[in-house]
Amino acid sequence: MTLTAPVEPHTAFEDLATADLVVDALYAGGPNGNSGDDPIARLIKGVGNQGGFRYKGSPAKKTVRLAVLYTTGMDVDWPDHLDMETGTFTYYGDNKKPGQDLHGTPRGGNILLRDAFEASHGAETARLANVPPFLLFEKAGGSGRAVRFRGLLAPGGPALTPDDELSAIWRTTSGHRFQNYRARFTVLDHARVSRTWIEHLLSGGNPLEGGCPAAWSQWVKGRAYTPLLAPVTTVIRSKADQLPEDRDGQGILEAIREHFRGRESDFESCAVAIWRLISPRTGACDVTRPSRDGGRDAVGQYILGPASNTIAIDFALEAKCYAATNSVGVREVSRLISRIRHRNFGVLVTTSYFHKQVQNEVHEDGHPIALVCGKDIVEVLRQHGHTTVQAVQHWLEQGFPRP
Numbered sequence: 001m002t003l004t005a006p007v008e009p010h011t012a013f014e015d016l017a018t019a020d021l022v023v024d025a026l027y028a029g030g031p032n033g034n035s036g037d038d039p040i041a042r043l044i045k046g047v048g049n050q051g052g053f054r055y056k057g058s059p060a061k062k063t064v065r066l067a068v069l070y071t072t073g074m075d076v077d078w079p080d081h082l083d084m085e086t087g088t089f090t091y092y093g094d095n096k097k098p099g100q101d102l103h104g105t106p107r108g109g110n111i112l113l114r115d116a117f118e119a120s121h122g123a124e125t126a127r128l129a130n131v132p133p134f135l136l137f138e139k140a141g142g143s144g145r146a147v148r149f150r151g152l153l154a155p156g157g158p159a160l161t162p163d164d165e166l167s168a169i170w171r172t173t174s175g176h177r178f179q180n181y182r183a184r185f186t187v188l189d190h191a192r193v194s195r196t197w198i199e200h201l202l203s204g205g206n207p208l209e210g211g212c213p214a215a216w217s218q219w220v221k222g223r224a225y226t227p228l229l230a231p232v233t234t235v236i237r238s239k240a241d242q243l244p245e246d247r248d249g250q251g252i253l254e255a256i257r258e259h260f261r262g263r264e265s266d267f268e269s270c271a272v273a274i275w276r277l278i279s280p281r282t283g284a285c286d287v288t289r290p291s292r293d294g295g296r297d298a299v300g301q302y303i304l305g306p307a308s309n310t311i312a313i314d315f316a317l318e319a320k321c322y323a324a325t326n327s328v329g330v331r332e333v334s335r336l337i338s339r340i341r342h343r344n345f346g347v348l349v350t351t352s353y354f355h356k357q358v359q360n361e362v363h364e365d366g367h368p369i370a371l372v373c374g375k376d377i378v379e380v381l382r383q384h385g386h387t388t389v390q391a392v393q394h395w396l397e398q399g400f401p402r403p
């Protein structure tokens with residue numbers, strides 16, 4: 001008897017024109033092997049079948065009624081990222097090569113971002129007239145053109161400053177510098193975008209009518225965010241889940257290991273820097289002397305509260321610069337657990353992965369320990385612009401020079 005893998009439910013290509021958009025639902029591509037197979041063009045008529053920015057209307061004329069953001073999720077130089085636990089989506093603009101102005105892209109995607117984020121901080125009338133609803137689609141993986149709907153987006157977020165919401169960042173390619181936007185949106189808590197509202201928007205109707213979702217109406221009228229929060233239920237990650245699958249990611253970890261080869265205890269300062277990228281409100285950290293087991297430790301503070309009246313929570317950090325074949329086991333974690341005082345927490349950063357038994361113990365016993373594995377390191381470095389092996393090597397040489 002031959003067992004076949006179950007097929008994920010999806011909306012067939014021929015049914016797309018009448019389908020609602022359901023969060024995380026799959027929408028099939030066509031069978032012909034060309035651009036006409038694109039499902040987004042059938043789901044949202046008039047927005048086109050190519051590119052990351054697709055819209056009905058004109059960014060230059062400020063007449064966009066409905067906008068689609070499409071991501072493959074595989075561009076390591078521009079790592080779009082959906083944080084399902086907070087409902088925050090990070091998206092990069094369309095000026096991805098040197099040689100043109102920030103707002104001079106053929107599709108005008110960066111103009112759309114600039115104007116939408118600017119209008120989002122204006123009066124209700126500005127949001128209503130100049131901020132189109134954004135629909136997020138992601139490539140479904142594998143072959144073909146199938147896409148997954150990820151949600152209805154509003155520019156900005158409840159805990160973001162204007163500078164955090166939209167920022168022009170510098171990148172360098174082949175010795176040439178240029179700017180692109182990094183935009184942050186909130187996925188609104190609305191599970192199904194109706195076909196009625198989509199058609200209403202495409203025909204130029206008032207966005208607050210025709211089946212408008214309550215979450216979008218609340219945002220337009222009061223800039224009130226209701227994020228779609230989806231806490232992770234799977235707390236035990238496999239080895240494969242903790243190490244990068246792509247060669248570039250594997251190369252980044254190997255570059256870190258090679259930089260600290262023969263002096264692995266010095267990796268601790270690098271681990272502190274990585275933790276700061278993950279948790280920007282980390283305060284002072286002191287690296288302690290080498291321990292008897294060859295490792296090094298750090299103690300630090302995480303800052304909470306307003307600038308005028310902060311409180312600090314102490315934490316202990318350990319770092320393990322291990323090869324991908326060497327897991328972090330119970331012994332290493334037990335040592336960290338023994339150092340955590342009441343109302344403190346621990347951080348363990350490794351260039352490898354955590355054994356299943358370690359994760360079980362931390363979860364089941366409720367130990368306040370953040371486990372940062374190799375894949376986490378690669379992802380946070382990429383999110384902060386260190387997207388290639390060469391860029392990471394440069395970051396290491398500048399921040400942690402060899403003696």
